[in-house]
Amino acid sequence: MADLHQHPHGPEPSASDIKLVIAASSAGTIFEWYDFFIYGTLASFIGKAFFPSVGPTLQILLVWAGFAVGFGFRPLGAILFGYWGDRLGRKYTFLVTVTLMGVSTAGVGLTPPAESIGLWAPLIVIGLRILQGLALGGEYGGAAIYVSEHSPPRRRGYFTGFIQSSVVGGFVLSIIVVLLNQAFFSEATLAAWAWRVPFLLSLALLAISLWMRLKLSESPVFLAMQQEGEVSGNPFVESFTYPGNKRRIFVALFGVTGILTTIWYTAFFSSLSFLKGPMRVDATVVEVVIGLTALISMSFYVIVGAWSDKVGRKRPLVIGAAATLVLLFPLFWGMGSLANPGLQASARAAPVVVSGPACHTDPFADLSGNKLSDCGKLLETLTASGVPYTVRDASQVSLTVGGDPIAISPAWMADDAAHKKEADKARKAGIESALAARGFDFSVQYPPLIALMGIAxxxxxxxxxxxxxxxxxxxxxxEMFPAPIRYSSMSIPYHIGAGYLGGFLPLIASYINARTGDAYAGLWYTWAVVAFGLVVAIWGLRGGPPRDYGEDAS
Structure with missing residues (x-):
């Protein structure tokens, strides 16, 4: 069998051809990830439009659950489009994925709110998120393989680094569009309908992406396989029966994707949620700072990709994973102390202690029909307000701040349908008022420039x-997988890892935070996944200079 990672016998693509390949693939990837991320960037508006009848903690959890649903269907998309990509070709497969993504994203913007069509609204949105997940399952593998198979071996990391950078570019574009939307429309208009504009913009981005990608030719590696009759008969089945491939898939899932995806979502989405939520920093300030730093960091991916061409792919990944285990908590502690130092200082000077029987909270109580205990209701309110607390068992419910008891009004504890919302509002107002009198600051935070520079x-x-x-x-x-089954073999572990380990991270981390009352507790999920992945990477990835599949025994 010929070396199918190289170009067919004709001339290699020219410099201008490779530039077009990178530009078209990267632009499409930016637009497709923009479509996927705009949902998370506009989480607060989506919660109010499609999940209006639940409390704030459950509302944001339901939004992140919808976010996770899209990721949950990425592996199915990887199987479906991976099969087509290995059987029918790289180019037309990711033309289909970008079209499906653009249309389904616009659909979210056109879905009526729950006030108009009731339960159909969240069901339609979840269905559209499923379509987005299917599309994304085929997009990354197609774009990455397409660029890689056009690249000279010694520059493959550099050229494909632009694809990695484009994922961040989609996140940056979503923030830019949201900020422009906020600049052009008032808060009332945004809440009423203008939050839908970024979703509808995806139709214009789809047109641009299709125009660019239609200019491309098929991958030279796929053309070589066609010429030599090496196209796989059933790439999905062969991905699990090809000698040694199951081990490679395991390593790709946990030792590569598990590491990168949890770090990525922690760096961008967890920090966004952390600063906007428990740290109470003004939303526009957060979006500007994160957008600018993400824009700068886009260059890092290309630099690391080029570095990996020299030192191999394993070394940068292992260094990054090990450094994350050491730095993750200190970085977020530092960010918290810069973003809202008053909250940190007040929590230390006047610790909040909640005591009582059945003293635990359940963020999904509204859905399950379970009623929270009075103690659990206090915990729910403190969690939503971003206040750290300590729980103690006791026969009677009590709340103390710095040792001083806080009077608990019976009006705070009603849980019948007619009075629950009023009770929730009264409890929040009463607790925050009592804590504010003891030094807690619940106002929107505008950190000074020096603090913003530190956060950046x-x-x-x-x-x-x-x-x-x-x-x-x-x-x-x-490089890990043979060309005839490459699209399927790399897409399956990548999208299982990115779809479940990474895509569920905002939901899992938010749930852990809600159950513990600790804004930092959700970071343990990232730490555990990265720690396991690091062990797998050290064991399973080959070191040394980059090598294509088949150049050694691995």
């Missing part, structure tokens, strides 16, 4: 950790 520096470090574990991955994964 921390975000850039998180971006660098993400780049170390992500920059050379497209080249890494394409």
């Amino acid at each position: 520096a921390i975000l850039l470090v998180l971006g660098a950790l993400s780049a170390l574990t992500y920059g050379g991955v497209a080249a890494q994964l394409t």
